[in-house]
Amino acid sequence: MAENKTSLGKELTKGIVKENPTLVMLLGMCPTLAVTTQAKNGIGMGLATTFVLLGSNIVVSLLRKVIPDKVRIPAFIVIIASFVTLIGFLLEGFLPDLYDSLGIYLTLITVNCIIFGRAEMFASKNGIVASACDAIGMGIGFTLALFLMGSVREMIGAGQWLGMSIPVLHSNPMLLFIMPAGGFFTLGMIIAAVNKLSNKKPPQELGCKGCPNADSCSKNGGECK
Amino acid sequence: MKSMFVILLSAMLTDNFVLSKFMGICPFLGVSKKLDSASGMGLAVTFVMICATLVTYPIHHGILVPNDLEYFDTVVFILVIALFVQLVETMLKKCVPSLYKSLGVYLPLITTNCAVLGVTVLNIDNAYSFGDSIINALGGGLGFMLALVIFSGVRRKLEYADIPETFKGVPATLIAASIVSVSFMGFSGLFN
Numbered sequence: 001m002a003e004n005k006t007s008l009g010k011e012l013t014k015g016i017v018k019e020n021p022t023l024v025m026l027l028g029m030c031p032t033l034a035v036t037t038q039a040k041n042g043i044g045m046g047l048a049t050t051f052v053l054l055g056s057n058i059v060v061s062l063l064r065k066v067i068p069d070k071v072r073i074p075a076f077i078v079i080i081a082s083f084v085t086l087i088g089f090l091l092e093g094f095l096p097d098l099y100d101s102l103g104i105y106l107t108l109i110t111v112n113c114i115i116f117g118r119a120e121m122f123a124s125k126n127g128i129v130a131s132a133c134d135a136i137g138m139g140i141g142f143t144l145a146l147f148l149m150g151s152v153r154e155m156i157g158a159g160q161w162l163g164m165s166i167p168v169l170h171s172n173p174m175l176l177f178i179m180p181a182g183g184f185f186t187l188g189m190i191i192a193a194v195n196k197l198s199n200k201k202p203p204q205e206l207g208c209k210g211c212p213n214a215d216s217c218s219k220n221g222g223e224c225k
Numbered sequence: 226m227k228s229m230f231v232i233l234l235s236a237m238l239t240d241n242f243v244l245s246k247f248m249g250i251c252p253f254l255g256v257s258k259k260l261d262s263a264s265g266m267g268l269a270v271t272f273v274m275i276c277a278t279l280v281t282y283p284i285h286h287g288i289l290v291p292n293d294l295e296y297f298d299t300v301v302f303i304l305v306i307a308l309f310v311q312l313v314e315t316m317l318k319k320c321v322p323s324l325y326k327s328l329g330v331y332l333p334l335i336t337t338n339c340a341v342l343g344v345t346v347l348n349i350d351n352a353y354s355f356g357d358s359i360i361n362a363l364g365g366g367l368g369f370m371l372a373l374v375i376f377s378g379v380r381r382k383l384e385y386a387d388i389p390e391t392f393k394g395v396p397a398t399l400i401a402a403s404i405v406s407v408s409f410m411g412f413s414g415l416f417n
Contacts, residue, residue, distance in 0.1 A: 017250070027246075028397060029250040029251060029254070030247050030248055030339050032252075033247040033250060034247040034248075073307070073336075074304060074308075076308055077303050077304065077307055078300060078304060081299045081300040081304075082300060085296060085299050085300060104343060104346055104350065106348060107299050107346050108344070108346075109340055110303050111303070111339045112297055112339075113251065133304070179406075180244060180245045180246075180247065180406050180410075181403045181404070181407045181410065183247065184399045184402040184403035185400055187399050188396040188398075188399030188400040189400075191396045192391050192400065195391050196391045197398070213286055
């Protein structure tokens with residue numbers, strides 16, 4: 001029992017630092033770059049993704065013995081898209097401001113590789129409790145990464161942070177940082193910093209492990225291995 | 226006619242899917258190492274974008290809207306795209322093997338490309354007409370290809386560059402992408 005508990009704890013915490021989906025495994029780049037012009041949007045996107053991740057991981061784990069292997073990709077996609085529709089309704093009803101600022105990227109949670117990757121790699125092989133812990137851990141890791149990105153970009157690019165103004169930067173904001181180019185730059189810098197701090201060899205390639213098509217494309221001799 | 230031209234150019238240049246909307250970052254960073262794979266992927270995405278628009282637009286306006294089911298957009302669109310990519314792959318394999326050889330590898334990668342779902346949703350959100358939607362998809366696909374091809378050139382230079390150890394690999398690629406994105410910002414004043 002004690003061993004069981006530690007392993008659940010491990011599932012929960014691995015996503016936050018060791019296997020952080022965005023900064024270490026390099027999954028889900030599109031929302032990471034697109035919505036992080038403000039720290040607030042980063043948190044909102046992170047939590048919305050966590051909700052979808054939790055829901056889809058639980059349902060996939062519940063149905064893992066029912067879904068035939070051959071149609072698992074469409075089945076997972078339908079499950080994920082349903083939760084995305086659900087969170088869309090919830091946000092539109094209760095947090096219309098956030099709904100407007102996330103815009104199309106809320107719909108695009110459907111094709112976020114993190115969610116698909118976790119369904120494929122973890123939830124379809126593990127029990128419900130472990131899958132839920134995995135989803136929460138990964139979700140928190142994703143949210144923290146987005147919050148970090150959003151904070152850096154908002155502080156330097158707009159001179160404020162969560163509504164507070166930053167003394168020197170407020171009068172001289174570097175607009176470039178809230179523009180698309182700044183997103184690429186900030187993410188590159190943060191990943192480099194993570195590599196430096198963790199003393200790890202920097203990743204040469206994007207994380208194809210989470211890509212739902214990794215199997216089929218490595219079979220075809222594609223770029224993903 | 227003029228408005229169509231504006232839609233085409235803005236989808237290609239000012240609102241480039243990769244460099245200003247951040248859709249399709251994974252293939253942009255993953256498949257841009259060589260020029261031929263970059264152009265192959267670009268062509269495949271353009272093709273699927275146009276076909277996906279051809280299929281999803283009638284479904285939205287013909288089936289979902291009359292029955293008040295617009296909220297099923299996401300579920301229906303992603304399923305249609307997934308099925309469609311499979312169909313195209315099978316058809317190409319059977320009928321045009323030479324084309325399959327050059328594009329087939331990239332087709333499975335496209336199912337979960339956010340740019341394809343993005344273009345179909347944007348067509349609906351912007352209330353484009355059928356013709357405008359197809360032009361938007363064409364522009365989006367060509368813009369995607371343009372970004373990929375330009376970036377494959379940048380990456381070739383990057384391979385021989387002397388980069389500090391910490392930045393090697395993905396960080397350097399992202400910073401290079403940022404510079405390419407700055408160059409695309411030059412187009413932003415093109416239309417009012």
